[in-house]
Amino acid sequence: MSVTGGGLDGKYGDVLTRVKERAEKAGVKWLYLQFTDLLGTLRHVVVPTRLLSNNSALKLDGSSVKGFTGIEESDLVLKPVEETFAVIPWDNGVGRYLCAVFTDTGRLTRDPRYVAEKLDGHLAEEGLRLLASAELEYFIFEKVLVILDTWRQSIEFTSSEGYWNSTPPFNRPKEGYYTPYPKDKFEEFKLEVAEVLEKYFGVVVETVHHEVATSQHEVSFQGGSATYLGDAVQTVKYVAKALAHKRGLLVTFMPKPIHGDNGSGMHVHISLWKNDSNLFYDPSDKYLLSQEARYFIGGLIEHGRALAAFTNPTVNSYKRLVPGYEAPVYLTWGRGNRSTAIRVPGYATSEKTLRVEYRPPDPSANPYLAVSAIVLAGLDGIKKKIEPGDPVEENIYKIPRSRRKELGIRELPRSLEEALDELEVDNDWLRPVFTEDLIETYIELKRGESKLITSYPTPPEVYYYIDV
8 A cells, every 4th residue: 555645645755753752762662653433442553652653554454353344345544643742651761652544545544533533524614613521330259150152151250359259348239429439449549540540641630539329430521612521431441451451450442241230331421512512501591401402402302212232232231221221211301410322411501511421421432423413413403403302390200101201201212223223324414424234233243232132131130030
């Protein structure tokens, strides 16, 4: 592949020259060239800094990456994104760049980061700027043992916080929220993650704390554009997993690893700005929301069931989305109401802080695709002037089903297959950024994943049905 062909013009060589110079100045001998596949997995190629030159290409076999290309069109090229450079503090003499992915004719349309870049560009053309941030929840375990044979299936979690295998003090089910050390056994580890993110990766951490479930934790950080947020989420997950492994721990962003306790979400906070004005803010409104913000919420409600295919993209996602564990399953909105799928934070009372929080997403999502889809759903609401209805000011979990039906409150899908069905028939709103090919490929991959995982009989099924 020519480094000057298609989307890679003559400036590609200049980029490699600057990449090499910066790495050498930082004492970096090896580079991790990282990118994200269509399903959200972070991958990388390792190259020696000394071999970078302005007449070489950083090649990639796209046929071996989920969702990228077939074997007949497998030659791809990575282009380091210069502002993402970081020194890896736990690997001596190693640095990393996040990368854009190219074919021989231009950008790879199935590159998730390109989707977020296109969304940011689309907003810029309209004179708008996105400010998006996320709260990432995750679990920490000392050990996870999984046996998955034809004749034997079992899973065992080991945690020094676990009430099932530790001595007091420990957190009982649903009692972990904001607990300090010594109930929070991983406080020191979380501070290490936060310091590494800030010092080496430029991610500004706002809070770290224990979450509701046993061994469950949360990190939140400053946001930015869709591309920035996708980069930040992938970086946070990468750093947390790596540092945990160094300590003999396992960090998982699986939505629902533990039965009978809360699952992990990735609440996404959104505001749209024009110059220095927050388009969602109206001080004369009872809820401080502009009409554009209401339409944006309307779009999230209208497309929420199809949106779930991106925001809740695993079979396990729907084990979290059940009433009773603070799971936001009802497509409605409220101010300060955590039982609704869309929440306007009650403490957001100024133009600077006023935003819309979309609560259904979980951290198994590909952040580039999920955040882009959330924004596009809201933009479609603004475009079509979709009213969200009145806010709900009571606990929806306690509203009888007949009353919810009377209010017209819809629920999120109950399975990944159901979400994919919705996406197949409701996806025109994605078209300003998502290509038809990407949507079709994503659905195909996810249907295969769902078919495989749901085909396994599980221990609870055997327990409850063995004597039928």
